[in-house]
Amino acid sequence: MITVNALGDTCPIPVVKAKNAIRELNGAGQVEVLVDNEIAVQNLKKLAEQKGYGFSGQQLENRKYRALFTVEENGVLENQAQEPKEAQEFCPCGNGRNVVVAVSSSRMGEGDEELGNTLMKAFLYALTQQDELPRTILFYNGGARLTCEDSPAIEDLKQMEREGVEILTCGTCLDYYGLKEQLRVGGVTNMYVIAEKMTQAEVLVKP
Amino acid sequence: MEEKIVFCKGGGCTAKLGAGVLARILERLPKQMPDKNLLIGYDSKDDAAVYRISDDTAVVQTLDFFPPMVEDPFTFGQIAAANALSDIYAMGGDVKTALNIVCFPESMDLNILGEILRGGLSKVAEAGGILAGGHSIADDGVKYGLSVTGTVHPARIYPNNQGRPGDKLILTKKLGVGIICAADRVHEASREAMREAVASMTMLNKTASEICRGYEVHACTDVTGFGFLGHLHEMLDGRCSCRIDAGRIPVLPGALACADEFLLTAGGQKNRNHVGPFISFEHVSFAMEEVLFDPQTSGGLLIAAAPGDAECLLGELRQAGLPAELVGEIIPREQTEIYVIGKEEGK
Numbered sequence: 001m002i003t004v005n006a007l008g009d010t011c012p013i014p015v016v017k018a019k020n021a022i023r024e025l026n027g028a029g030q031v032e033v034l035v036d037n038e039i040a041v042q043n044l045k046k047l048a049e050q051k052g053y054g055f056s057g058q059q060l061e062n063r064k065y066r067a068l069f070t071v072e073e074n075g076v077l078e079n080q081a082q083e084p085k086e087a088q089e090f091c092p093c094g095n096g097r098n099v100v101v102a103v104s105s106s107r108m109g110e111g112d113e114e115l116g117n118t119l120m121k122a123f124l125y126a127l128t129q130q131d132e133l134p135r136t137i138l139f140y141n142g143g144a145r146l147t148c149e150d151s152p153a154i155e156d157l158k159q160m161e162r163e164g165v166e167i168l169t170c171g172t173c174l175d176y177y178g179l180k181e182q183l184r185v186g187g188v189t190n191m192y193v194i195a196e197k198m199t200q201a202e203v204l205v206k207p
Numbered sequence: 208m209e210e211k212i213v214f215c216k217g218g219g220c221t222a223k224l225g226a227g228v229l230a231r232i233l234e235r236l237p238k239q240m241p242d243k244n245l246l247i248g249y250d251s252k253d254d255a256a257v258y259r260i261s262d263d264t265a266v267v268q269t270l271d272f273f274p275p276m277v278e279d280p281f282t283f284g285q286i287a288a289a290n291a292l293s294d295i296y297a298m299g300g301d302v303k304t305a306l307n308i309v310c311f312p313e314s315m316d317l318n319i320l321g322e323i324l325r326g327g328l329s330k331v332a333e334a335g336g337i338l339a340g341g342h343s344i345a346d347d348g349v350k351y352g353l354s355v356t357g358t359v360h361p362a363r364i365y366p367n368n369q370g371r372p373g374d375k376l377i378l379t380k381k382l383g384v385g386i387i388c389a390a391d392r393v394h395e396a397s398r399e400a401m402r403e404a405v406a407s408m409t410m411l412n413k414t415a416s417e418i419c420r421g422y423e424v425h426a427c428t429d430v431t432g433f434g435f436l437g438h439l440h441e442m443l444d445g446r447c448s449c450r451i452d453a454g455r456i457p458v459l460p461g462a463l464a465c466a467d468e469f470l471l472t473a474g475g476q477k478n479r480n481h482v483g484p485f486i487s488f489e490h491v492s493f494a495m496e497e498v499l500f501d502p503q504t505s506g507g508l509l510i511a512a513a514p515g516d517a518e519c520l521l522g523e524l525r526q527a528g529l530p531a532e533l534v535g536e537i538i539p540r541e542q543t544e545i546y547v548i549g550k551e552e553g554k
Contacts, residue, residue, distance in 0.1 A: 011473040012389045019469070039473040042480070047469045050493055 001030040003190055005171045006040070007064065008180065014040045014067075015047055017187070022053070022071055024193065031069040034060075041065045099134040100201035101127065102194075103143035106151075108207050120146070123207045124153040133165050134205065136197050138189070140170035148174075148182040157185045170194060246361060247298070254297040254428055255357075257364055265361045269294035272308045272352020276388045276504055277405060280319045284326025284351060286408040290431065290505035291353035292334050296416035297429040297508060299365040300357035302334040307341025310350035323351050334413055365419070365427035368444035370511030374425055374537040376449065377521055379415040379529050380407050380507025382435055382498050383462025390461075390470040400461030407459065408505040414527050415508045422520040423513035430506035434478040436499050436545060438509055440485055443537070443544055451499075451535035453491045453549035458498055466494035466501075474502035482545075490549040499547065511537060 002021045006014035014035050021031040033044055041057040044067040048055035054070030107116025108123050124146070127134065137160070139147050146153050147169045161167050167186025174180045174188065198204055233249060246265055247257040255269035271291035275283040288305075295302050307327060311320050331338050336355070370376075387404040390396035396404075412429060419427060430438045435456070443449060478500040488496055507529075512520050517533060524531035 011476070012393060012470045015469045015471065016393050016395075037473070039476045039480075042476045043469065043471050043473070046471070046476075046493075050469070 001032055002192055004031060004033045005188060005190070007034050007036045009035070009040075011040055011043050015043055018044055018047060018067070018069065020187065022069060025071055027071070028073040029071055031071070033067045033069070035065050035067065036063045038065060041067050044069075097132070098136075098200065098202045099132065099205065100197050100203070101134045101137040101205040101207070102198060103137065103139045103146060103207060105142040106145045107142070117152070120207065121152045124156045128156050128159055133160060133163060136166040136168065136201075137186075138168050138170070138194055138197060139186075140173050140194060144169050144173040144177060144179060147185050148179045149184050150182075151184070154184050161185055168193065168197075246364060247366065254367060255294040255300075257298060257300075257359065257361075259361050263360055265359050265364070267295050267298045267300040267357040267359050268355070270308070270352070270354040272310075272350050273504070274348055274350050277391075280322035281326040282405055282409065284323035284328075285330050286326075286405070286505050287323075287351045288327035288330035288353055289409055289411050291355055292330060292336070293412045293429045293431070293505060293508075295334075295355055295357035296412040297365065297367070297427055298357070298359055299363055299416060299420065299424075299427065300359035302331070302336035302355060302357045302413075304339040304356045305331045305334075305336050306339060306354040307343070308350075308352045308354060309341060309343035310346035310348065311343060312347060312349065313345045315349070319349075323349075327351065327353060330409070330411065334411055363420070365416075365424055367426055367428035367438075367442055368446075370426040370442055370447060370537045372447055372537050372539045373514045374511040375514055375517030375533055376439075376451070376535040376537065377510040377512055377517065377524070377531055378430070378435070378457060378507055378534050379412065379510070379524055379531045380410070380430070380503075381457040381459045381462075381530050382430070382503060382506070383459040383465075383501055384408055384503050384506070385434075385472050385475060385501040386462050386465045386470060386498065387459060388504070389472045390465040390468070393470065395468065395470055396465060397461055400459065400465070403461075404459055407507075410505075412508050415510075415524060415529055415531070418523050418527060419508075419510060419512075419520065421523070422516040424510055424516075424520075425513065426511040428509050430503045430509050432474060432502045432504075433481070434475065434500045434502050435506075435509070436482050436486060436547075437478045439545060440482045442509065442511065445544075446540060447537050448539065448541040448544050449535050449537045449546070451545060451547045453495050453499075453547050455532050455534050456495070456499065457530050457532045457534075458495075462498055462501070463492075463494040466497040471497055472502060475500045478502060485544040486547060487543045487545070488547050488549075490551045491547050492549070495549065496547075507531075 004017045004021045006017050018033045045055055048069055057067045059065050108119035168189040171188040171190055244259040246259055255267050257265050257267050259265040277283050328338055384404045387396050387400050391401050426442050428438050521533050
């Protein structure tokens, strides 16, 4: 099961996140979406009804609701069946290796902190200049700061996102560091997806 | 760049409180001493208040402001102003003066505020009014709008609920701006769709309102936060029913496709919850249902015109370049209030 945290998101963002997670399932499975208002649950329900997914909604606590999608084997989103995923469609690395970059710290290497910060910024810039862009960049723990406001790498990351690179930041980490409102590029993800991306990578780069 | 991201968080009329919630609060306010010169107050849920000051003049007052729904501050100013001015036009009035209403974060670049106000002023000027002042407070988020004062002859007010069976319903702008702005926020609206939505939102309802003066118009309202069906429901006021031809509803390009991708607002769902029980859909697609519930920012006028006048009125509105359509007809009251009828598949 994939859990999507859409607490604090206004419509249509919970639906967009749910659609992405259902696509991520790539077949049968369940997607749980957490939202903070009942109207969002109703909008998610419309998605389920129109697409023929199983659906249940419940209130967990004050301002916390859970919407659960159950997708059958043949119940993937239509536009996934018809068109390739956006990331594959636009990714200039189309010929293919699944390169995943995992960024676990805002600094590169061990030693002087300031040097480490500079190196990480330079690394992410250098990444934009490669012939083969990664398919996914994962940010977790201290790395989560790099996708948030005041990160020196925002523009480089946005450029890569425009070029089809999937940019994902660990939601637990954003919560832990109180950065949830400051995310400025890419989407929020969870450990299930992080583990999956890493195990399915053909090349895993850890700066 | 950073400011722009903070600037736009899904605003416009989608930010309105739900009609159901609002009705309960207003009903609980103590009744005031009646004043015979208050021709239209909040009891009638009309677009603006109208107060008679002499036999041939009444003042029309309205106030409207909201958070940004587009990233460009100048455009936002234009849209917010066009939306506020629209309430005067929905009453059949002429715009006289306007006051700015501003909420703006102290930490934000004041040039952005300058652009918003410049956009607003351009629309007040286009309306033939004059900006006479305003009030601003420091706040967490940006909000902007106008308090507008206009005048109208007391005998020529367009109420929003006096439509009669037989009247034809005319809508003067395309629907779907809420959905397109929502899609734009998640970068899924095409540039073309957004361009047309912005052009629609910045257009004043002045021309439409002035053209109506030449015809027998029984009711008129502007379509905003409660969506087409929400405002239609208020127009029918529990006294009449109506039949809407879904095939003639003017819709912005891209809006149906975005609705099919579930790029929907919370406001649209609130509208569905509020007026859904009064509506019967026959052969209407999910996407079209959503467009009909979609909250509009600076939407068009919805006009109930006498049957003999409707075709000529429609013709003149179109001649003026408006995307007006004759979308339905008021009928005597039935158990169902609003029938929306589409085409059966394959016919």
